[in-house]
Amino acid sequence: xxxxxxxxxxxxxxxxxxxxxxxxxxxxxxxxxxxxxxxxxxxxxxxxxxxxxxxxxxxxxxxxxxxxxxxxxxxxxxxxxxxxxxxxxxxxxxxxxxxxxxxxxxxxxxxxxxxxxxxxxxxxxxxxxxxxxxxxxxxxxxxxxxxxxxxxxxxxxxxxxxxxxxxxxxxxxxxxxxxxxxxxxxxxxxxxxxxxxxxxxxxxxxxxxxxxxxxxxxxxxxxxxxxxxxxxxxxxxxxxxxxxxxxxxxxxxxxxxxxxxxxxxxxxxxxxxxxxxxxxxxxxxxxxxxxxxxxxxxxxxxxxxxxxxxxxxxxxxxxxxxxxxxxxxxxxxxxxxxxxxxxxxxxxxxxxxxxxxxxxxxxxxxxxxxxxxxxxxxxxxxxxxxxxxxxxxxxxxxxxxxxxxxxxxxxxxxxxxxxxxxxxxxxxxxxxxxxxxxxxxxxxxxxxxxxxxxxxxxxxxxxxxxxxxxxxxxxxxxxxxxxxxxxxxxxxxxxxxxxxxxxxxxxxxxxxxxxxxxxxxxxxxxxxxxxxxxxxxxxxxxxxxxxxxxxxxxxxxxxxxxxxxxxxxxxxxxxxxxxxxxxxxxxxxxxxxxxxxxxxxxxxxxxxxxxxxxxxxxxxxxxxxxxxxxxxxxxxxxxxxxxxxxxxxxxxxxxxxxxxxxxxxxxxxxxxxxxxxxxxxxxxxxxxxxxxxxxxxxxxxxxxxxxxxxxxxxxxxxxxxxxxxxxxxxxxxxxxxxxxxxxxxxxxxxxxxxxxxxxxxxxxxxxxxxxxxxxxxxxxxxxxxxxxxxxxxxxxxxxxxxxxxxxxxxxxxxxxxxxxxxxxxxxxxxxxxxxxxxxxxxxxxxxxxxxxxxxxxxxxxxxxxxxxxxxxxxxxxxxxxxxxxxxxxxxxxxxxxxx
Numbered sequence: 001x002x003x004x005x006x007x008x009x010x011x012x013x014x015x016x017x018x019x020x021x022x023x024x025x026x027x028x029x030x031x032x033x034x035x036x037x038x039x040x041x042x043x044x045x046x047x048x049x050x051x052x053x054x055x056x057x058x059x060x061x062x063x064x065x066x067x068x069x070x071x072x073x074x075x076x077x078x079x080x081x082x083x084x085x086x087x088x089x090x091x092x093x094x095x096x097x098x099x100x101x102x103x104x105x106x107x108x109x110x111x112x113x114x115x116x117x118x119x120x121x122x123x124x125x126x127x128x129x130x131x132x133x134x135x136x137x138x139x140x141x142x143x144x145x146x147x148x149x150x151x152x153x154x155x156x157x158x159x160x161x162x163x164x165x166x167x168x169x170x171x172x173x174x175x176x177x178x179x180x181x182x183x184x185x186x187x188x189x190x191x192x193x194x195x196x197x198x199x200x201x202x203x204x205x206x207x208x209x210x211x212x213x214x215x216x217x218x219x220x221x222x223x224x225x226x227x228x229x230x231x232x233x234x235x236x237x238x239x240x241x242x243x244x245x246x247x248x249x250x251x252x253x254x255x256x257x258x259x260x261x262x263x264x265x266x267x268x269x270x271x272x273x274x275x276x277x278x279x280x281x282x283x284x285x286x287x288x289x290x291x292x293x294x295x296x297x298x299x300x301x302x303x304x305x306x307x308x309x310x311x312x313x314x315x316x317x318x319x320x321x322x323x324x325x326x327x328x329x330x331x332x333x334x335x336x337x338x339x340x341x342x343x344x345x346x347x348x349x350x351x352x353x354x355x356x357x358x359x360x361x362x363x364x365x366x367x368x369x370x371x372x373x374x375x376x377x378x379x380x381x382x383x384x385x386x387x388x389x390x391x392x393x394x395x396x397x398x399x400x401x402x403x404x405x406x407x408x409x410x411x412x413x414x415x416x417x418x419x420x421x422x423x424x425x426x427x428x429x430x431x432x433x434x435x436x437x438x439x440x441x442x443x444x445x446x447x448x449x450x451x452x453x454x455x456x457x458x459x460x461x462x463x464x465x466x467x468x469x470x471x472x473x474x475x476x477x478x479x480x481x482x483x484x485x486x487x488x489x490x491x492x493x494x495x496x497x498x499x500x501x502x503x504x505x506x507x508x509x510x511x512x513x514x515x516x517x518x519x520x521x522x523x524x525x526x527x528x529x530x531x532x533x534x535x536x537x538x539x540x541x542x543x544x545x546x547x548x549x550x551x552x553x554x555x556x557x558x559x560x561x562x563x564x565x566x567x568x569x570x571x572x573x574x575x576x577x578x579x580x581x582x583x584x585x586x587x588x589x590x591x592x593x594x595x596x597x598x599x600x601x602x603x604x605x606x607x608x609x610x611x612x613x614x615x616x617x618x619x620x621x622x623x624x625x626x627x628x629x630x631x632x633x634x635x636x637x638x639x640x641x642x643x644x645x646x647x648x649x650x651x652x653x654x655x656x657x658x659x660x661x662x663x664x665x666x667x668x669x670x671x672x673x674x675x676x677x678x679x680x681x682x683x684x685x686x687x688x689x690x691x692x693x694x695x696x697x698x699x700x701x702x703x704x705x706x707x708x709x710x711x712x713x714x715x716x717x718x719x720x721x722x723x724x725x726x727x728x729x730x731x732x733x734x735x736x737x738x739x740x741x742x743x744x745x746x747x748x749x750x751x752x753x754x755x756x757x758x759x760x761x762x763x764x765x766x767x768x769x770x771x772x773x774x775x776x777x778x779x780x781x782x783x784x785x786x787x788x789x790x791x792x793x794x795x796x797x798x799x800x801x802x803x804x805x806x807x808x809x810x811x812x813x814x815x816x817x818x819x820x821x822x823x824x825x826x827x828x829x830x831x832x833x834x835x836x837x838x839x840x841x842x843x844x845x846x847x848x849x850x851x852x853x854x855x856x857x858x859x860x861x862x863x864x865x866x867x868x869x870x871x872x873x874x875x876x877x878x879x880x881x882x883x884x885x886x887x888x889x890x891x892x893x894x895x896x897x898x899x
Contacts, residue, residue: 014164017146018177021084024112025150025157028080028104032073035105039070067288068267071312072102079150080104080157082117082225083125087140094143099125101225102312103268117226118262118269126232129167143167147226153178161212171740175206211741213714216840216870217781218823221307222712224255228738234705235260239274239645240670242699244652245677246692248735249721249867250712253677254650254836258304260675261291261648262311277671282628282640290645293320294663296654296685299817299829300836304650323659324601331604334642335611337574338604339597345574347599355581355595356602359588361687364658365697367589368606374583375576375610379569380420383409386558398438398555401430405562417569417614418621424565425632435559442556445541445549446509453508453539464539469504471535475528507532515540516549566618570635573611577603602687605658612665615639619669643668651835652678656687657694664699674699681725682864684835684857708735712838712870714745720873720891724863746774748866748873750892752848752881757799760845760876765803767874768826770896771841772807780809781840782823786831786865788846788853790816796845797828831865841872847885848877859884872896 083099096112103116115121123133124142132141147163158178165171174180216222227235235256237243245253263269265288270278283290293315295301301320308315328349331337337345360367387409390402404427412420457464511532518533533540541549561568581603586592618624619636628636647667652660660676667674680690689695696702710718718737737743749767754760764785772780785800787793797813804811804826812821817833831850844865851858862885866873875885875892 014172014174015181017084017164018159018162018174018180021081021146021148021159021162022157022177022181024098025080025159028098028100028114029077029152029157031104032076032080035073036070036077039073067314068265068312071314075102075310075312076100076104078152079225081148081150083148084146085124085127085142086144087124088143089140090138095140097121097124099226101262101310102266116266116268118266120236123232123236125226126229128229129165131229149225161214163211170209171211173208173210173212175208175212179206211738213741213743213745213871215775215778215781216838217779219303219782219784219820219827219837219839221254221258221304222838223307223310224252224711227252227256227259228709230707230709231256231259234707235263237703239264239270239673240277242664242667242672242674242702243676244695244702244704245675245707246679246704247677247707248679248710248725249682249864250710250838250870251707251735252709252711253679253707254304255307256707257293257648257650257675257677258307258311258313261293261308261646262313264646264673265291265313278645281645281668281671283643283645283668284641285644287645288314289319290668291319291648292326292644292646292663292666293648293650294323294326294655295320295650296322296835297817297833298322299814299820299833300650302820303837323655323663327601327604327608327659327662330608330642334638335574335608336571337607337611338599346578346597347574347604348597349601349604350598351601353595353598353600353603354593355590355598355600357589357591360590360602364602364605364656364687365694368609368658368661370589371577371580371606372610372613374580375573376417378576378579379572380409380412380417383424383561386561389554389558393555394551395555398434398559401427401434402558405431416617416621418618418624421565421569421618422621422623424562425627425630428563428565428632431559431562435556435563438552438556438559442549442552445545445552446512449512449541449545450505450508453536456539465501465504468508468532468535469500472500472504472507472532475531508536511536512540512549513553516546516553564632566632566635569618570611570614573614574607577607577610602656602658605656605662609658609662609665612639612662616665616669640668642666645671646673646675649674649676650678651682652676652695653680653683653689654678654685654835655689656685657689657698659687660689660695660698674702682835682860682867684832684860684864686857709738710735711738713737713743713867714871715743716745716747716891717866717869717871717873718743720748720888721863721867723888723891724859724866726859745871746896747891747893748869748875749895750875750877750881750885750889751894752877753879754876755878757795758803760796760878761799761803763876764800764843764845764874765807767843767872767896768804768809769807771872774896779824781871783826783841783843784834784837784839784868785811785826785828785843785845786834786868787828788831788850790830790832792846793828793830800826800828831861834868835864837868838870839868840870841874842866842869843874843876845876846878847875848879848882851882851884858882 079101081098081100085097085099086094087097088094098112098114099117099122100114101117103119104114117125121133121135121140124140125145125147127133127142127145129142129145132139144166146165148159149161151158151160156178158176160176162174162177163171164174214222231252234243234245245256247253264274267275278287281287281290293304295304301317301322304320305315308320328338331349332340332344335345338347338349339345384406387402387406390398391406393399393402405424408423408427409420411423454464457467507528510529514529515533581590581595584590615636616639619639624633624636627633643666645668647663649655649660649663655663664674683690692704695704713721715737718735722735751763754763768780768783771783775781785796787796793815794813797811800811809826810824811826811828812819814821814827814829814833817829821827831844842865844862847862850861854861866875
């Protein structure tokens, strides 16, 4: 070895790198601190030439850049660099690159370039020697790579577990660059023979061949400052990509997801084309805030926040969400699917609603497509019927308008729904003018009847209106309101007061309208209006009034369907779903019972997706987008308020295809950025996505990339995970461990027949002692104990604390997955809350009970629980070991005492 060989025994190269790197660390950090001290943020004075329409967005963009710079300098002050790369161009000219999470500013050094990892040249840090990137005018090949883990100490900067790589040389890991320099820089005459021997032994301990496996000592996502070359290529894909990353546990899927978000929020990381997409985005939020990441649990969201912070991504609860919470927000506050105190939609969301069958849970795509076809067909056929009524009207002006509306509807049949809606919007002003005339005629008849009823009651010393209010109070709130869902729309333009007199007046008018139409339309005798008609008796319309009113009501209802085409197309979807559900009662998707207003969460997903896709279909039309500021398109502008530039999904298979399609529909166009990751083997929901084909349905243009290098687990646990995985998923077919890493550790342990919490606690305490002795002199690493049921969390925690207090250890009950605990505590969770987490040691207690409670999902829970562990895994059965584990007994041992 010569030249730049990485051998401490043969030349000074490593020492030179260490000395140079620590000096660079100091300069970068000092520069960042200086920038922070004088930082004031970008000035808004440059906005003076801008008009009022663009100023708001420009100010937001400047504020965003300011926050980015501030956060970036804070990161540099803590971590000045993550890699040093020597790269050669095509003329064999060598350049040294120092790469950081954020680009340092104002640093000049002959022969050294500084770059952000997010920038295109930052990809050099992910390439091993021999790899290359294309750059303007040629290419750069990696000659040598050093990966840092910078750390500020009282005596100066250090880098722990620094990795040195050079072409043709073995990889080396240096535990401490400071220790390396202190030995090499010590004066020779200051060391006697014994001190030299001690120092030589220390150097040998400081330098190891290959990469060292890290120990997870905190409950946080493992920090991978530099992605491997495969992950790096994925995270740099264009902003407007739709991508799914599949891979087994510990392959860096979530890390890649977060790093991608960090890069796509970094102005320095965006290409010109990407920046143009951002500038054209109709999102109501600045780009830095226009994103949502969905996780299956709140605990996983909290767990990921630290990783977001490390990558200069401020992550609040407004950005990291569960679908459970966001679904309700959309359905209640934005899409008017759910009832509120002020009215809202027709439904009440209930988690335990018995309104759907097992087929609906298992076949959500078929269920949605049947509903979508039915509701869309009903909308357009309803318009056709309404236009036919108008065309046949005895009123010449109405008949002429009916013909024009019929022509507009045909454009939807022969072209696209957006074409039809656009044509109808162009006629809506004429529709509303004529509708106002017809409505006035109808209202005069209804008011005359009410006045007559009130006068008749007064003649008898009674108050008809008070009697009506009292009667309405006796009606069951769950009475069938379905008859009015789609037809009785004439009051939609009015403000609906919630006081009782106003409600009584509406109920009376609705009953009279039903009375007038009774001869031509079959109505449910259980509807609210039908019950009111029976109570009214002869205090309603005369025969002559009813006959004349029926025709005008037909015109009014038909005209009303065309008065606000966009709103009717979108906001009536919940009502059309209610009709669909009623028509399918007792068939494949629904039990033969009356669901009332109850709505299962998976039903809410169906309605949300139909509304989002309908809105996006309209927005895809250029004519609609050009006229988006018109009042008629206000519902579409509201849709932009809930859409974001980027949508990310962690643990995607835990969500149903319909849920994922909702998330995809929340990605605003023209960006449409949708980035998800997961592992089919880790699906632990009955409704979750099962196949790649189901995800292709979510987004036909979805690209699927695979990552297959498992960084988390030891060889023993990796082998067990492969044995536990479902071969049909394909997730582990090519899974492997990283090169140049000593992945050997200890086999997992197993025990059965521990019938009470005390016995379990004593078994756990022994294993904890074995781990502590194994990692000494380090403190106990991160440890999780998983239980089969939430009811076992506190009792086991209490029993364990009684035993381990002698070891000055403490366990914390993470009830409902909402308590994270401290890093020095042993955490106890229900296994249902630990998706996406990782620990150095995991104990899974009560696996046999879980096999009884969750027979269909047991093996997936087992796989998820077992793969949370990096090095130490223990399985405990209260009675007998499940058969699916007994076949794998050769992977296990009894204890770690002799290891």
